[in-house]
Amino acid sequence: MIRRFFEKIYHKIAASLRAQFILYILISMLAAAIAVEPFAYINQEKRYYYPSRDELEMELKKITPLIQQAPPRQIRFILDEKAEASGTKLRLISQKGTVLVRSANATEQQMNPAQILMKISQQNEEPSNVPQFREIYAIHPFYFHHQIHYLVISKETHGRLTTYWIGNPLLSVVVFFLVFIVVYLILTRRKLKQLQEVTAGISEIAKGNFRLRLKEQGKDEIAFLAAHVNEMARQLKANWEKERRMEQERTDLITSISHDLRTPLTSVIGYLKLIHDQSQLTPDEMKKYADIALSKSKNLKQMMDQLFEFTKITHDQFQPSFQLISLNELINQLLEENHAMLALNEMDVERIICNDPLQAQADPFLLIRMFDNLIQNALKYGKKPGKFIIVTKQEDGYGVIKLSNTAGQVDRQIIGRLFQMFVTGDPSRSEKRSGIGLAIVKRIVDLHQGQIAAIQENGMMTFVIKLPITSS
Secondary structure (H helix, E strand, O other), rough: OOHHHHHHHHHHHHHHHHHHHHHHHHHHHHHHHHHEEEEEOOOEEEEEOOOOOHHHHHHHHHHHHHHHHHHHHHHHHHHHHHHHHHHOEEEEOOOOEEEEEEHHHHHOOOOEEEEEEEEHHOOOOOOEEEOOOOOEEEEEEEEEEOOHHHHHEEEOOOOOOEEEOOOOHHHHEEEEEEHHHHHHHHHHHHHHHHHHHHHHHHHHHHHOOOOOOOOOOOOOHHHHHHHHHHHHHHHHHHHHHHHHHHHHHHHEEEEEEEEHHHHHHHHHHHHHHHHHHHHHHOOOHHHHHHHHHHHHHHHHHHHHHHHHHHHHHOOOOOOOEEEEEEEEHHHHHHHHHHHHHHHOOEEEEEEEOOOOOOOOEEHHHHHHHHHHHHHHHHHHHHHOOOEEEEEEEOOOOOEEEEEEEEEEEOHHHHOOOOOOOOOOOOOOOOOOOOOOOOOHHHHHHHHHEEEHHHHHOOOOEEEEEEEOOOOO
């Protein structure tokens, strides 16, 4: 129980920079107080102290009621007892100064009250550095048998020796503050160094060194700050790399567009110029050249449409219109619509659809575009005659769709980059193959928080898509 209590206190202090600095202050003060102790008593002083009149008067005030209440025969006994106990001499005198009763150690027969008062006013009660013989007096008037009497007390002494150890206050203060500052600096050195490292790290990151990582020591605010600085550096590095990729893609885009658009456009211009300049062309030749120019124009429009679509869905402000749909129903519908096209391209369709409807929150228009691009990719790059196989199943909260088609061998490095802009499985890159279709597919999968991968095995190119599905 006690151990858990102290562990709880330790964890609270370790998690709070303020608590740690308060603890450092307390430890520094304790160390300074211990260090000052040897300097607190560095000089020895001896003083002799003497009883004061006030102390003797207090003694008389205690004796007076006893005398007033005692029979005359017992007064002498009271005075002897008190005198012996206190080491003093006691006398009971009349108003005229006659000693009526005295203790055994007193010898006076007559004492003038006025002279006693004079002696009291002149007696020295201050402490001395050397022993001195002194007799201290005190007098106290009171009523006794309806008359004023005086009780006189005196004490002979050479003083009470008292030894003092006296320190130097200024030296003690200086030592206290010096030790406090030194201990405090030692205790806070590690934290201040850690804070300096964080500050230096932020400065380095501000200069563009996004690979820098700070040490995340402890559990307090500095460690928390270091962790956030590291996360900030990671995010900045990721953003920087993303910007570099985007800049490279932008450069590639311009280069590829220039190349991919120039070829069909040059063909269109060439054939139209041929029709325009060659007046002796036959109608069949003119129709042939016009058909070629039209085909090239359609290819050019298709490339422009794909480029516009990719630019649209990759914009930061683009928001899909999600609704609950069945992936299996959507796939069956698309296969029915493209069955004739697949058959025309000598591709046998085989479907293995699971019984689960695979309901998902998705944008149906984007998914239609995604599957259509994959089917078009199979038609463009697949071997003919060949097969087109589609398989669906449920796996760990995802709807898994596999689209496979017979295909030629593709370099492994190209397979890893198939979903990038302007990358195709055909190095020749004919004018009909822009390489944007699979990049659009990847972007649509990302918008649905899914995953996509390309696998080549046994003469088949397979695209595996995983989309999150709902439980209902």
